[in-house]
Amino acid sequence: MNVETKRAGRMTRQRRIVMQILEESQAHLDADSIHALARARDEKISLATVYRALALFKQRGLIEEQRLGEGHGHFEKAQDTPHYHFTCSQCGRVIELEDHQVLELARRLFTDQGLQVETIQLLVSGRCGECQENQA
Protein backbone atom coordinates (compact mmCIF):
# COMPACT_ATOMS: atom_id res chain seq x y z
CA MET A 1 0.00 0.00 0.00
CA ASN A 2 1.43 3.35 -0.92
CA VAL A 3 1.10 6.61 0.93
CA GLU A 4 -1.51 7.99 -1.45
CA THR A 5 -3.87 5.16 -0.71
CA LYS A 6 -3.39 5.39 3.01
CA ARG A 7 -4.02 9.12 3.19
CA ALA A 8 -7.12 8.88 1.05
CA GLY A 9 -8.94 6.73 3.61
CA ARG A 10 -10.55 3.44 2.72
CA MET A 11 -10.39 2.68 -0.94
CA THR A 12 -13.95 1.63 -1.49
CA ARG A 13 -15.46 0.61 -4.80
CA GLN A 14 -17.33 3.92 -5.03
CA ARG A 15 -14.27 6.09 -4.42
CA ARG A 16 -12.28 4.08 -6.91
CA ILE A 17 -14.98 4.65 -9.53
CA VAL A 18 -15.08 8.40 -8.92
CA MET A 19 -11.31 8.66 -9.10
CA GLN A 20 -11.19 6.59 -12.29
CA ILE A 21 -13.73 8.87 -13.94
CA LEU A 22 -11.69 11.92 -13.03
CA GLU A 23 -8.52 10.29 -14.33
CA GLU A 24 -10.06 9.21 -17.61
CA SER A 25 -11.91 12.43 -18.30
CA GLN A 26 -9.98 15.30 -19.78
CA ALA A 27 -11.32 18.00 -17.54
CA HIS A 28 -13.83 19.96 -15.48
CA LEU A 29 -16.76 17.62 -14.92
CA ASP A 30 -19.51 18.74 -12.59
CA ALA A 31 -20.87 16.60 -9.76
CA ASP A 32 -23.95 15.54 -11.72
CA SER A 33 -21.94 14.38 -14.72
CA ILE A 34 -19.61 12.43 -12.49
CA HIS A 35 -22.61 10.88 -10.79
CA ALA A 36 -24.15 9.92 -14.14
CA LEU A 37 -20.89 8.35 -15.33
CA ALA A 38 -20.46 6.58 -12.01
CA ARG A 39 -23.93 5.08 -12.27
CA ALA A 40 -22.95 3.43 -15.53
CA ARG A 41 -20.48 1.40 -13.49
CA ASP A 42 -22.48 1.06 -10.28
CA GLU A 43 -26.26 1.43 -10.43
CA LYS A 44 -26.58 2.22 -6.77
CA ILE A 45 -23.94 4.86 -6.21
CA SER A 46 -25.53 7.97 -4.71
CA LEU A 47 -24.92 11.61 -5.43
CA ALA A 48 -24.10 12.19 -1.77
CA THR A 49 -21.30 9.65 -1.99
CA VAL A 50 -19.94 11.37 -5.09
CA TYR A 51 -19.89 14.68 -3.22
CA ARG A 52 -18.24 13.09 -0.21
CA ALA A 53 -15.58 11.48 -2.39
CA LEU A 54 -14.94 14.75 -4.20
CA ALA A 55 -14.64 16.64 -0.91
CA LEU A 56 -12.16 14.06 0.34
CA PHE A 57 -10.03 14.08 -2.80
CA LYS A 58 -10.04 17.85 -2.85
CA GLN A 59 -8.92 17.98 0.76
CA ARG A 60 -6.11 15.58 -0.08
CA GLY A 61 -5.05 17.77 -2.97
CA LEU A 62 -5.76 15.05 -5.53
CA ILE A 63 -8.32 17.13 -7.38
CA GLU A 64 -9.21 20.79 -7.77
CA GLU A 65 -12.55 22.52 -7.83
CA GLN A 66 -13.23 25.33 -10.27
CA ARG A 67 -16.09 27.78 -10.26
CA LEU A 68 -16.46 28.60 -13.92
CA GLY A 69 -18.80 31.51 -13.40
CA GLU A 70 -21.85 29.32 -13.02
CA GLY A 71 -23.64 28.37 -9.87
CA HIS A 72 -22.10 24.93 -9.59
CA GLY A 73 -18.60 23.57 -9.24
CA HIS A 74 -16.42 21.69 -11.70
CA PHE A 75 -13.81 19.16 -10.71
CA GLU A 76 -10.60 17.99 -12.32
CA LYS A 77 -7.46 16.11 -11.39
CA ALA A 78 -4.75 18.23 -9.86
CA GLN A 79 -2.16 19.01 -12.51
CA ASP A 80 1.43 20.12 -12.40
CA THR A 81 1.07 22.55 -15.27
CA PRO A 82 -0.83 25.64 -14.29
CA HIS A 83 -3.67 26.28 -16.69
CA TYR A 84 -6.56 28.64 -17.10
CA HIS A 85 -10.15 28.33 -18.17
CA PHE A 86 -11.86 30.25 -20.90
CA THR A 87 -15.65 29.92 -20.96
CA CYS A 88 -17.49 30.79 -24.15
CA SER A 89 -20.40 33.02 -23.23
CA GLN A 90 -22.30 31.80 -26.26
CA CYS A 91 -21.92 28.02 -26.50
CA GLY A 92 -20.67 27.39 -22.97
CA ARG A 93 -17.66 25.34 -24.03
CA VAL A 94 -14.64 25.55 -21.79
CA ILE A 95 -11.17 25.90 -23.27
CA GLU A 96 -8.05 25.32 -21.21
CA LEU A 97 -4.82 27.17 -21.77
CA GLU A 98 -1.44 26.48 -20.25
CA ASP A 99 0.80 29.21 -19.03
CA HIS A 100 3.41 30.13 -16.46
CA GLN A 101 4.04 33.77 -17.23
CA VAL A 102 0.72 35.20 -16.11
CA LEU A 103 0.71 33.02 -13.05
CA GLU A 104 4.12 34.19 -11.94
CA LEU A 105 3.42 37.82 -12.61
CA ALA A 106 0.21 37.59 -10.62
CA ARG A 107 1.88 35.75 -7.78
CA ARG A 108 4.54 38.43 -7.51
CA LEU A 109 1.88 41.13 -7.55
CA PHE A 110 0.29 39.67 -4.43
CA THR A 111 3.36 38.53 -2.54
CA ASP A 112 4.80 42.04 -2.95
CA GLN A 113 1.88 43.17 -0.79
CA GLY A 114 2.77 40.74 1.95
CA LEU A 115 0.06 38.28 0.98
CA GLN A 116 0.81 34.57 1.13
CA VAL A 117 -0.56 33.05 -2.06
CA GLU A 118 -2.08 29.57 -1.99
CA THR A 119 -4.14 29.31 -5.16
CA ILE A 120 -4.54 31.41 -8.27
CA GLN A 121 -7.45 31.08 -10.66
CA LEU A 122 -7.80 33.00 -13.89
CA LEU A 123 -11.33 32.97 -15.28
CA VAL A 124 -11.87 34.38 -18.72
CA SER A 125 -15.09 34.59 -20.66
CA GLY A 126 -15.77 35.64 -24.21
CA ARG A 127 -16.50 34.09 -27.57
CA CYS A 128 -14.67 31.08 -28.90
CA GLY A 129 -13.44 30.83 -32.49
CA GLU A 130 -16.41 28.82 -33.72
CA CYS A 131 -18.99 31.18 -32.28
CA GLN A 132 -17.20 34.15 -33.84
CA GLU A 133 -17.34 32.46 -37.25
CA ASN A 134 -20.96 31.45 -36.93
CA GLN A 135 -21.96 35.00 -36.21
CA ALA A 136 -19.64 36.91 -38.50
Place this chain on the structure above:
Amino acid sequence: MNVETKRAGRMTRQRRIVMQILEESQAHLDADSIHALARARDEKISLATVYRALALFKQRGLIEEQRLGEGHGHFEKAQDTPHYHFTCSQCGRVIELEDHQVLELARRLFTDQGLQVETIQLLVSGRCGECQENQA
Protein backbone atom coordinates in the same frame (compact mmCIF):
# COMPACT_ATOMS: atom_id res chain seq x y z
CA MET B 1 -34.91 61.13 -21.22
CA ASN B 2 -31.70 59.57 -22.41
CA VAL B 3 -31.21 56.06 -23.68
CA GLU B 4 -29.48 54.84 -20.52
CA THR B 5 -32.38 55.81 -18.35
CA LYS B 6 -34.84 54.27 -20.69
CA ARG B 7 -32.92 51.02 -20.85
CA ALA B 8 -32.58 50.92 -17.09
CA GLY B 9 -36.34 50.72 -16.67
CA ARG B 10 -38.34 52.59 -14.09
CA MET B 11 -36.37 54.21 -11.34
CA THR B 12 -38.33 52.99 -8.37
CA ARG B 13 -37.60 53.68 -4.73
CA GLN B 14 -36.30 50.12 -4.27
CA ARG B 15 -33.92 50.24 -7.20
CA ARG B 16 -32.63 53.61 -6.09
CA ILE B 17 -31.90 52.22 -2.64
CA VAL B 18 -30.03 49.20 -4.01
CA MET B 19 -27.96 51.40 -6.31
CA GLN B 20 -27.19 53.84 -3.50
CA ILE B 21 -25.93 51.02 -1.31
CA LEU B 22 -23.67 49.78 -4.08
CA GLU B 23 -22.34 53.27 -4.69
CA GLU B 24 -21.68 54.00 -1.03
CA SER B 25 -20.14 50.66 -0.21
CA GLN B 26 -16.53 50.10 -1.09
CA ALA B 27 -16.91 46.66 -2.61
CA HIS B 28 -18.16 43.13 -3.04
CA LEU B 29 -21.35 42.92 -0.98
CA ASP B 30 -23.43 39.79 -1.28
CA ALA B 31 -27.17 39.81 -1.90
CA ASP B 32 -28.05 39.18 1.73
CA SER B 33 -25.92 42.07 2.98
CA ILE B 34 -27.43 44.38 0.40
CA HIS B 35 -30.87 43.23 1.46
CA ALA B 36 -30.07 43.87 5.12
CA LEU B 37 -28.75 47.36 4.35
CA ALA B 38 -31.74 48.06 2.14
CA ARG B 39 -34.14 47.10 4.91
CA ALA B 40 -32.63 49.78 7.10
CA ARG B 41 -34.01 52.28 4.59
CA ASP B 42 -37.17 50.46 3.60
CA GLU B 43 -38.64 47.89 6.00
CA LYS B 44 -40.62 46.15 3.33
CA ILE B 45 -38.10 45.65 0.56
CA SER B 46 -37.88 41.99 -0.35
CA LEU B 47 -34.88 39.85 -1.19
CA ALA B 48 -36.44 38.98 -4.53
CA THR B 49 -36.55 42.64 -5.45
CA VAL B 50 -32.90 43.03 -4.53
CA TYR B 51 -32.01 40.09 -6.79
CA ARG B 52 -34.11 41.51 -9.62
CA ALA B 53 -32.49 44.91 -9.28
CA LEU B 54 -29.02 43.35 -9.22
CA ALA B 55 -29.79 41.27 -12.31
CA LEU B 56 -31.02 44.37 -14.11
CA PHE B 57 -28.01 46.49 -13.18
CA LYS B 58 -25.66 43.71 -14.12
CA GLN B 59 -27.31 43.33 -17.50
CA ARG B 60 -26.93 47.08 -18.03
CA GLY B 61 -23.25 46.88 -17.17
CA LEU B 62 -23.67 49.13 -14.13
CA ILE B 63 -22.41 46.52 -11.71
CA GLU B 64 -20.33 43.35 -11.81
CA GLU B 65 -20.81 40.04 -10.12
CA GLN B 66 -17.87 38.18 -8.64
CA ARG B 67 -17.73 34.58 -7.52
CA LEU B 68 -15.09 34.69 -4.83
CA GLY B 69 -14.72 30.95 -4.54
CA GLU B 70 -17.74 30.60 -2.32
CA GLY B 71 -21.15 29.37 -3.28
CA HIS B 72 -22.71 32.80 -3.50
CA GLY B 73 -22.15 35.90 -5.59
CA HIS B 74 -20.72 39.27 -4.64
CA PHE B 75 -21.64 42.51 -6.34
CA GLU B 76 -19.85 45.76 -6.87
CA LYS B 77 -20.10 48.86 -9.02
CA ALA B 78 -18.48 48.55 -12.41
CA GLN B 79 -15.09 50.24 -12.28
CA ASP B 80 -12.72 51.60 -14.87
CA THR B 81 -9.62 50.34 -13.13
CA PRO B 82 -9.21 46.60 -13.45
CA HIS B 83 -8.67 45.02 -10.08
CA TYR B 84 -8.36 41.59 -8.58
CA HIS B 85 -9.61 39.88 -5.46
CA PHE B 86 -7.55 38.10 -2.87
CA THR B 87 -9.55 36.03 -0.39
CA CYS B 88 -7.91 35.08 2.90
CA SER B 89 -8.54 31.38 3.44
CA GLN B 90 -8.33 31.90 7.19
CA CYS B 91 -10.31 35.01 8.10
CA GLY B 92 -12.29 35.34 4.87
CA ARG B 93 -11.44 38.99 4.31
CA VAL B 94 -11.22 40.11 0.71
CA ILE B 95 -8.42 42.39 -0.44
CA GLU B 96 -8.54 44.20 -3.76
CA LEU B 97 -5.50 44.98 -5.83
CA GLU B 98 -5.26 47.16 -8.90
CA ASP B 99 -3.23 46.18 -11.89
CA HIS B 100 -3.02 46.46 -15.64
CA GLN B 101 0.01 44.33 -16.42
CA VAL B 102 -1.41 40.93 -15.53
CA LEU B 103 -4.67 41.75 -17.22
CA GLU B 104 -3.01 42.68 -20.48
CA LEU B 105 -0.67 39.73 -20.48
CA ALA B 106 -3.60 37.42 -19.87
CA ARG B 107 -5.69 39.07 -22.52
CA ARG B 108 -2.94 38.65 -25.08
CA LEU B 109 -2.53 35.02 -24.10
CA PHE B 110 -6.13 34.31 -25.04
CA THR B 111 -6.53 36.58 -28.05
CA ASP B 112 -3.43 34.94 -29.53
CA GLN B 113 -5.47 31.76 -29.62
CA GLY B 114 -8.26 33.43 -31.58
CA LEU B 115 -10.47 33.83 -28.52
CA GLN B 116 -12.48 37.02 -28.14
CA VAL B 117 -12.10 38.12 -24.53
CA GLU B 118 -15.02 39.75 -22.74
CA THR B 119 -14.21 39.48 -19.05
CA ILE B 120 -11.16 38.48 -17.05
CA GLN B 121 -11.28 37.54 -13.40
CA LEU B 122 -8.27 36.74 -11.30
CA LEU B 123 -9.12 34.94 -8.07
CA VAL B 124 -6.38 34.45 -5.54
CA SER B 125 -6.60 32.82 -2.17
CA GLY B 126 -4.06 32.56 0.61
CA ARG B 127 -3.29 34.13 3.95
CA CYS B 128 -3.44 37.83 4.59
CA GLY B 129 -0.78 39.71 6.52
CA GLU B 130 -2.69 39.69 9.80
CA CYS B 131 -3.37 35.97 9.74
CA GLN B 132 0.31 35.27 9.03
CA GLU B 133 1.29 37.32 12.09
CA ASN B 134 -1.27 35.75 14.35
CA GLN B 135 -0.01 32.31 13.52
CA ALA B 136 3.72 32.90 13.25
Place this chain on the structure above:
DNA sequence: GTCCATGCAAACTGTTTGCACGCGC
Protein backbone atom coordinates in the same frame (compact mmCIF):
# COMPACT_ATOMS: atom_id res chain seq x y z
C1' DG C 1 -15.47 -6.87 15.24
C1' DT C 2 -14.66 -2.07 14.75
C1' DC C 3 -15.31 2.02 12.45
C1' DC C 4 -15.58 4.31 8.52
C1' DA C 5 -18.33 4.76 4.26
C1' DT C 6 -22.69 4.36 2.05
C1' DG C 7 -27.64 5.11 0.58
C1' DC C 8 -31.59 7.45 1.29
C1' DA C 9 -34.21 11.30 2.35
C1' DA C 10 -34.59 15.45 4.45
C1' DA C 11 -32.44 19.87 5.37
C1' DC C 12 -30.10 23.85 3.84
C1' DT C 13 -28.29 27.88 1.05
C1' DG C 14 -28.46 30.87 -2.66
C1' DT C 15 -31.34 32.23 -6.30
C1' DT C 16 -35.48 32.37 -9.40
C1' DT C 17 -40.36 32.47 -10.49
C1' DG C 18 -45.80 32.71 -10.49
C1' DC C 19 -49.20 35.51 -9.18
C1' DA C 20 -52.08 39.22 -7.51
C1' DC C 21 -51.57 43.87 -6.06
C1' DG C 22 -49.28 48.60 -6.35
C1' DC C 23 -47.14 52.44 -8.28
C1' DG C 24 -44.17 55.17 -11.84
C1' DC C 25 -44.84 57.41 -15.87
Place this chain on the structure above:
DNA sequence: GCGCGTGCAAACAGTTTGCATGGAC
Protein backbone atom coordinates in the same frame (compact mmCIF):
# COMPACT_ATOMS: atom_id res chain seq x y z
C1' DG D 1 -54.88 53.89 -16.55
C1' DC D 2 -51.48 50.89 -18.66
C1' DG D 3 -47.82 48.07 -17.85
C1' DC D 4 -43.84 47.31 -15.42
C1' DG D 5 -42.21 46.49 -10.62
C1' DT D 6 -43.13 44.64 -6.13
C1' DG D 7 -43.97 41.44 -2.10
C1' DC D 8 -44.86 37.07 -0.77
C1' DA D 9 -44.39 32.31 -0.89
C1' DA D 10 -43.39 28.49 -3.31
C1' DA D 11 -40.17 26.38 -6.53
C1' DC D 12 -35.60 25.44 -7.80
C1' DA D 13 -30.54 23.88 -8.17
C1' DG D 14 -26.57 22.57 -5.96
C1' DT D 15 -24.75 20.78 -1.93
C1' DT D 16 -24.68 18.97 2.86
C1' DT D 17 -26.20 16.17 6.73
C1' DG D 18 -28.63 12.65 10.15
C1' DC D 19 -29.35 8.16 10.58
C1' DA D 20 -29.47 3.23 10.15
C1' DT D 21 -27.17 -0.29 7.46
C1' DG D 22 -23.14 -2.29 5.05
C1' DG D 23 -18.46 -3.22 3.95
C1' DA D 24 -13.09 -2.42 4.39
C1' DC D 25 -9.48 -3.71 7.07
